[in-house]
Amino acid sequence: MRSEDFELISGLLKQRSGLILPADKVYLLESRLTPIAHKRGLETLDDLVNEVRLKRKEDLLVEITEAMTTNESFFFRDNKPFDLFKDTVMPQLIESRANQKRIRIWCAAASTGQEPYSLAIILKEMAAKLVGWKVEIVGTDISQQVLDKAKEGMFSQFEVQRGLPIQLLIKYFNQVGDLWQISDDIKTMVTYKMFNLLEPFSSLGSFDVIFCRNVLIYFDQPTKTQVLEKMRKLIPDDGTLFLGAAETVLGITDQFKPVQGQRGLYSTSNATDDLIGKLKAV
Amino acid sequence: MKSCLVVDDSKIIRKVARRILEELNFDIQEAVDGQDALDNCKSAMPDVVLLDWNMPVMNGLDFLKALRKTEGGAEPVVVFCTTENDMSHISAAISAGADEYIMKPFDREIIESKFVQVGLL
Numbered sequence: 001m002r003s004e005d006f007e008l009i010s011g012l013l014k015q016r017s018g019l020i021l022p023a024d025k026v027y028l029l030e031s032r033l034t035p036i037a038h039k040r041g042l043e044t045l046d047d048l049v050n051e052v053r054l055k056r057k058e059d060l061l062v063e064i065t066e067a068m069t070t071n072e073s074f075f076f077r078d079n080k081p082f083d084l085f086k087d088t089v090m091p092q093l094i095e096s097r098a099n100q101k102r103i104r105i106w107c108a109a110a111s112t113g114q115e116p117y118s119l120a121i122i123l124k125e126m127a128a129k130l131v132g133w134k135v136e137i138v139g140t141d142i143s144q145q146v147l148d149k150a151k152e153g154m155f156s157q158f159e160v161q162r163g164l165p166i167q168l169l170i171k172y173f174n175q176v177g178d179l180w181q182i183s184d185d186i187k188t189m190v191t192y193k194m195f196n197l198l199e200p201f202s203s204l205g206s207f208d209v210i211f212c213r214n215v216l217i218y219f220d221q222p223t224k225t226q227v228l229e230k231m232r233k234l235i236p237d238d239g240t241l242f243l244g245a246a247e248t249v250l251g252i253t254d255q256f257k258p259v260q261g262q263r264g265l266y267s268t269s270n271a272t273d274d275l276i277g278k279l280k281a282v
Numbered sequence: 283m284k285s286c287l288v289v290d291d292s293k294i295i296r297k298v299a300r301r302i303l304e305e306l307n308f309d310i311q312e313a314v315d316g317q318d319a320l321d322n323c324k325s326a327m328p329d330v331v332l333l334d335w336n337m338p339v340m341n342g343l344d345f346l347k348a349l350r351k352t353e354g355g356a357e358p359v360v361v362f363c364t365t366e367n368d369m370s371h372i373s374a375a376i377s378a379g380a381d382e383y384i385m386k387p388f389d390r391e392i393i394e395s396k397f398v399q400v401g402l403l
């Protein structure tokens with residue numbers, strides 16, 4: 001691939017999704033975009049790049065952006081954040097939101113649904129404590145393709161064996177041929193919506209907990225800062241944020257701070273000592 | 283070091299499982315069917331059993347039921363690892379006292395993820 005072509009496409013990706021594609025990842029462009037070229041009756045990647053350069057048709061740009069996202073996800077990924085959600089964050093919210101009886105959770109890079117469904121399963125397992133409560137899970141992603149898969153809730157044998165305890169498979173999935181579909185009562189707990197983290201957040205409403213895991217790693221530092229600072233505006237001082245294992249707020253924003261000893265969990269910088277104490281317990 | 287008994291009538295599967303589990307720091311014993319596995323357990327209870335279902339002499343489910351009735355046989359963590367991948371088999375295995383269930387084909391990641399789940403890693 002010519003360097004000016006690489007720059008055209010990588011510039012486009014940065015602008016549309018925040019993705020930083022280093023020059024040594026040019027093979028990723030080739031392997032993921034060549035099939036798009038062929039599907040459109042173009043012979044080579046060069047032809048596709050020309051098409052982008054000359055016409056800039058929106059549907060093609062969307063397709064290229066989606067194709068370059070990395071959508072890997074597992075149920076209960078890394079375990080610990082989900083244990084923390086269940087054992088510290090939820091009990092704390094049940095106490096502090098006792099009057100409103102309302103909790104809103106946002107999965108900001110929901111991909112194919114494993115993360116929001118893991119949360120929905122946890123909530124279902126603690127349903128006895130949530131009688132009369134309205135708990136909403138909103139899953140968003142830039143890619144419509146992954147959201148369609150999430151909505152269908154259909155997972156391969158391989159996917160249901162990464163992170164999902166067998167007891168939960170038995171309890172919450174139905175076998176459909178070779179695939180496993182999540183049951184309707186879990187599915188209906190999650191609302192999916194296409195949303196680009198580079199856009200303004202005003203349409204989303206406010207949240208008590210945000211899961212923003214394994215997506216900031218693809219962005220440059222200014223973009224990470226912008227996204228996190230926009231998120232801070234959506235949660236109250238006692239709200240919480242979960243990041244992926246390879247992500248942090250350190251050096252990126254001082255509006256959130258890590259909860260000591262609870263890997264992956266962040267409080268706002270205005271959180272009280274009392275709240276932090278509760279998040280550290282367990 | 284924890285001990286793991288790999289029970290499968292296929293030599294190839296035992297070899298693959300052994301390689302993965304040795305990398306995860308388990309001490310491996312092998313058994314070729316349920317009866318062989320039961321004899322093994324009676325002489326030395328392993329910490330974990332990785333268990334195939336369809337085997338000659340004694341199948342995995344019958345082994346599991348017999349194991350759980352044996353003295354000390356409630357202790358080992360039992361993880362099925364089988365091509366039987368339908369809900370009725372899975373439920374039967376769990377009711378009989380299996381702790382986890384792997385549907386073949388498996389790879390290192392699946393074994394690792396399941397072993398983490400049952401607290402072995």
Ligand SMILES: C[S@@+](CC[C@H](N)C(=O)[O-])C[C@H]1O[C@@H](n2cnc3c(N)ncnc32)[C@H](O)[C@@H]1O
Binds near residue numbers: 146195
């Ligand atoms: C690796 S997945 C993470 C899935 C899940 N959160 C997890 O940790 O397992 C990253 C997801 O981020 C999405 N994504 C990338 N850029 C985005 C953006 N600008 N806005 C919204 N989602 C984006 C991708 O489409 C992809 O599905």
